[in-house]
Amino acid sequence: MFEPHGPKRFSDIVTDDETWFSFFIIPPKSLNRMWVDGQIDRPAMLRPGFQSRKRMFTVFFNSRGSLAVDILPQDTKMTATYYVQDVLSQVMSAINEQRSKFSTSKTLFLHDNAGPHKARATTQSLRKLGIQVLPHPAYIPDLAPCDFWLFPILKGRLAGQKFHRIQDFAKAVNSELRTIPEEDYQGAFRITLKRCIESHGEYFKGL
Numbered sequence: 001m002f003e004p005h006g007p008k009r010f011s012d013i014v015t016d017d018e019t020w021f022s023f024f025i026i027p028p029k030s031l032n033r034m035w036v037d038g039q040i041d042r043p044a045m046l047r048p049g050f051q052s053r054k055r056m057f058t059v060f061f062n063s064r065g066s067l068a069v070d071i072l073p074q075d076t077k078m079t080a081t082y083y084v085q086d087v088l089s090q091v092m093s094a095i096n097e098q099r100s101k102f103s104t105s106k107t108l109f110l111h112d113n114a115g116p117h118k119a120r121a122t123t124q125s126l127r128k129l130g131i132q133v134l135p136h137p138a139y140i141p142d143l144a145p146c147d148f149w150l151f152p153i154l155k156g157r158l159a160g161q162k163f164h165r166i167q168d169f170a171k172a173v174n175s176e177l178r179t180i181p182e183e184d185y186q187g188a189f190r191i192t193l194k195r196c197i198e199s200h201g202e203y204f205k206g207l
Helices: 080-098 120-128 146-158 166-179 182-198
Strands: 013-022 054-062 065-071 108-110
Touching: 013 080, 013 146, 054 080, 054 146, 054 166, 065 080, 065 166, 080 120, 146 166, 146 182
Parallel strands: 013 108
Antiparallel strands: 013 054, 054 065
């Protein structure tokens, strides 16, 4: 259990997760469905086996909206050292900018049990910053509303677009994040936490 330091607010929770984005995202199968008559050839569609360049994005957000986006450099692995030195520094700057009147000791981190998140270097760094980490059950990967809410939205909106430069790709991702209404971010948190309570801590999938 974490030790509380004064009253908490819903917006004190900051969550993050990583995902791979291809420079060309294949549209979902539902968009490939169409009616054709016997005299018209069905247009060729890209298959899941299509290969393109990809990069790992780490997205941080809270109930107010997106906080920070990190793009893992090419040929680099996500390690605790990288997470602490490069990723956390970005999100801390964003938190301080958004909440200039509050100390970081009010911030609650909600992330899964990935190696870089639970590494000693990460936990020690967060402790020094006064940030509390919410306990995350080992077999409940869905508490951070990313895989079953935010990432599908982003990939759906970017589907069919092809990017040649990482700068343009990053700009598009950040632009889409800003268009998501604040109430949608709040709703994702509320629904996720409500489902966790209703399931009594047992595994659940999706929102």
